[in-house]
Amino acid sequence: MQREQGRSTLLRHIRQAGPVPRIELADRTGISRATVTTITAELLSHGLIEEVARTDSSPDSRRGRPRVDLRIRGKAHLLAGMKLSDRKLSLVLMDFAGAELAELETRMPASTQSPGQLATEIGAALDRLTAQADRTLADLSGIGVGIAGVVEAARGFVYWSPSLSDRNIPLGALLSDHLGIPVFVDNDANLVAVAEQGFGLGRGRDDFIVVTIESGVGLGLVIGGTLYRGTRGCGAEFGHTKVHFEGALCRCGQRGCLEAYVADYALLREALTVPGAGDPGAGTEARMQALLSAARAGDASARSILDRSGRVFAMGLANLVNIFDPDLIILAGEQMQFDHLYADAVIEAMRRSIVQVDKPPPEVVIHKWGNLMWARGAAAYALDQVTDLALAGMADNAG
Amino acid sequence: MQREQGRSTLLRHIRQAGPVPRIELADRTGISRATVTTITAELLSHGLIEEVARTDSSPDSRRGRPRVDLRIRGKAHLLAGMKLSDRKLSLVLMDFAGAELAELETRMPASTQSPGQLATEIGAALDRLTAQADRTLADLSGIGVGIAGVVEAARGFVYWSPSLSDRNIPLGALLSDHLGIPVFVDNDANLVAVAEQGFGLGRGRDDFIVVTIESGVGLGLVIGGTLYRGTRGCGAEFGHTKVHFEGALCRCGQRGCLEAYVADYALLREALTVPGAGDPGAGTEARMQALLSAARAGDASARSILDRSGRVFAMGLANLVNIFDPDLIILAGEQMQFDHLYADAVIEAMRRSIVQVDKPPPEVVIHKWGNLMWARGAAAYALDQVTDLALAGMADNAG
Structure with a gap:
């Protein structure tokens, strides 16, 4: 048990610190030098880390002994991360060292699909993604999938998602079976929080809140350095918290949800009342553009729609501040069409x-990043899970 | 450092386990028998624990050796806990073993007082409380105070409280100076959560939510076995989360707060519209009784007032469920006048x-307990803090 703990601690330290000498690992982790030597030898023999010649001229190098540092061995594992959004699939291919090898954005035939259709779409996209790096699907050690909805990540179970035509789908197991590779599924906003913590604006911060804005509103909570998923694994649901008693009808069938005031469909149904705010038969994006243009041109009704949306969103954020008293809120999203929600x-x-x-009120930072960054969060999640599997495998072998 | 950790672990184990043999302490904590012997000797010499003859006839007792267990020494420290509510001060006196020695409820001249007036009131009440047990204020090792409002417990700082006429009061330091005894201040709902965890319905549960209903609505969150105070120490504010965009005016000056729909003042201002629902010049309690009676007698307006209050409260609770996905919610309060909020x-x-x-939806349990139970939570908080001080004192002496 202590050995397993030591392996995990050292591997994660090597990941964080980049190329690092053994002696520094002992100093930083408090693990004895002898144990560091033993464990790193194991990690080397299992191919999870590798030695690399030090390039700088540190004092010891004068003695003429070749000095080596340790780093994660990128080739050890190949991983994919993907984000499902409305009709879009965004993917990245990553090696075990976290280097990105390929990326891909592809359109899907429908917003909502059956689990089987989705598995087929995902398989085809992974074939294209891996081919870009002259690899195949079979080379993957793990796949991370971010999906909107209510997800119990520990067992990859999707209670409900706008991307799925059915409820209560063991999506992780289903995709793992279909693809023959371990698949790790989580709520997409949680994966953005993971990404912000790993390589975004939450780096080095133990507590922060991520709010994502797309067609829905997502929430990721990092509390005490760890993603907080709620007591039963399905917490951090924000878009369907109520902000108006018996208020506007939401797609979920209830009334007064935050999304019923800020999501695109909520704005567009009000826009039906605005003369000249676009053709009701046009697509969502075109209609949103028309509404935004009308507002910019000074149309009072169009401005009122965006204005209320922003003020209700502000109220929802304030509720999170009252509950969590955070010092950092990251508003993460990419789409221009929600710029009114990012306004001062x-x-x-x-x-x-x-x-x-x-x-002082909490710091609010805006992080506009594309779907590929969300996919990177999914890949980071897969990386973490595959690392656990690799370490567990070592424990099984080495006892 | 390890020694300090060991002292703390063993003392808390003895507190939890009641009279317990040394050997069982070693087994339960994983601390070696030799270290258990050394540390318990220290705790005995500092008077924090005591030996007690075992009463049962365990196998070893046949050998005729007198067997002793260890338990907390009640006389080691005397503590008080108190809850401030609207014009009422509720106090308990507790020994270091957690036994209650006296209790007291007393009225205060006003709901809102200056810090100085409050300190005087508290001092007088503590004199009466300690006198009941033939002790004096000077015998106390620590005092826990639960107060409504925005409190940063770590430094006993009250940003705002309905009980205080001034904002930004270092109430802990101020009361400590006035009384000459360490005073530990926390938000009152947090202390209810502490009490539920220590000796209430949250015993043995690592994650649960406590919602308190009085003249205000309070929230206490236990996450991962620990009271969660928010990133900056002032989280878990629930009564002023917004449930209605630009809704009813709240006492805090904002609109749409939960309290503006469920607090007594919110019901009573609507009751002004109900003919025969009591004399507007009467006191809060009498007017609430009149409103409740009118509702029971079938008055449609009175029923509508209580009905909306209940449904808005339900909506606020649902928001907490969406965010935390708890499996247990404890509704804690005592007052009959809020029975409509506890309705099925x-x-x-x-x-x-x-x-x-x-x-399955979360379990919701109703725990009606009086102000004295809140005061017990405050005393439990003081007990915890005084234990830390006592252990720190040992560390200073023993190195």
Whole structure:
């Protein structure tokens, strides 16, 4: 048990620190030099790490002995991460050292598909992705999948997702069977939080909140350095928290959900009342563009629609601040069409809606990143899970 | 450092396990028997624990050797806990073993007082409380104070409280100075959560939510076995989360807060519209009774007031469920006048307002307990803090 703990600690330290001398590992982790030597030998023999000649001229190098550092061996495992969004599949291919080898964005035939259709789409996309790096699907050690909805990550179980035509799907197991490779499924906003923590604006921060805005509103919570999934694994649901008693009808069938005020469909149904705000028969994107143009051109109704959306969003954010008292909120998304939610006026409205005490309001930062960054979060999650599997395999072999 | 850790672990184990043999302490904690012997000798010499003859006839007792167990020494420290509520001060006196020695409820001249007035009131009440057990204020080792409002417990700082006429009061330090005894201040709902965890319905549960209902609505979160205070120490604010965009005016000056729909003042201002629902000049309690009586007698407006209050409360609870996905929610309060919020219909409405997935809704239990139970939570908090101080004192002496 202690040995397993030591392996995990050292491997993660090597991952964080980049090329690092053994002696520094002992100093940083408090693990004895003898044990560091033993464990790193194991990790080397299992091919998870590799030695690399040090390039700098540290004092010891004058003695003429070749000095080596340790680093993660990129070739050890190949991983994929993907994000499912409305009709779009975004994928990245990553090696075990976290280097990105390929990326791909592809369209899907429908927003909502059966689990079987989705598995076929994902398989085809993975074939194309791996081919870009002259590899095949079979070379993958693990796949991370981010999907909107209510997901119990520990068992890859999707209670409900806008991307799936059926409820209660053991999506992780189903995709693993279909592809023949371990698949790890999580809520997409959780994976954005993982990505922000790993290589984004949450780096080095133990507590922060990520709010994502797409066609839905997502929430990822990092509490005490760890992604918080709620007591029973399905927490951090924000888009369907209620912000108006018996309010606007939501797609989920309930009334007053945050999404019923800020999602694109919510804005577009109000836009039906605005003359000249686009053709009701056009697609979502075109209609959103028309609404935004009308607002910019000064149409009072169009502006009122966006204005209310922003103020309700501010109120929802303020509720999170009251509950979590965070010092950092990251608003993550990419789409221009939600720029009105990132406006200074919205942040200001949020500050006015929190309990007013004499302490600075939380820092709010806006991180616009594309679907590929979400996919990177999914790959990072797969990397973590595959690392656990690799270490567990060592424990089984070595006892 | 390891020694300090060992002292803390063993003392807390002895507290939990009641009279316990040394050998069992070693088995349970994984600390070696030799170290257990050394540390318990220290704890004995500092008077924090005591030996007690075992009463049962365990196998070893046949050998005729007198067997002793260890337990917390009640006389080691004397503590008080108190809860401030609207015009009421509820206090308990507790020994270091957690035994209650006295209790007291006393009225205060006003709901809102200056810090100085409050300190005087508290001092007088503590004199009366300690006198009941033939002790004096000076015998106390620590005092726990639960107060409504925004409190940063780590430094006993009250940003705002309905009980205080001023904002930004270092109440812990101020009371410590005034009384000459360490005072530990926390938000009152947090202390209810501590009490539920220590000796209530949250015993043995690592994650649960406590919602308190009085003149305000409080929230206490236990996450991973620990009270969660938010990133910056002032989280878990629930009564002023917004449940209605630009809704009813709250006492805090903002609109749409949960309290603006469920607090007594919110019901009573609507009751002004109900003919025969009591004399507007009467006191809060009498007016609430009149409103409740009118509702029971079938008055449609009175029923509508209580009904909306219950449904908005349900919506607020559902928001917590969406965010935390708890398996246990404890509704804690005592007052008959809020019985409509504990109704089955409210719990049912909460269940309908959460994201609908095929998993059981959280268990909701109702724990009606009086102000004295809140005071016990405050005393338990003081007990914990005084234990830390005592152990730190040993570390300073023993190195």
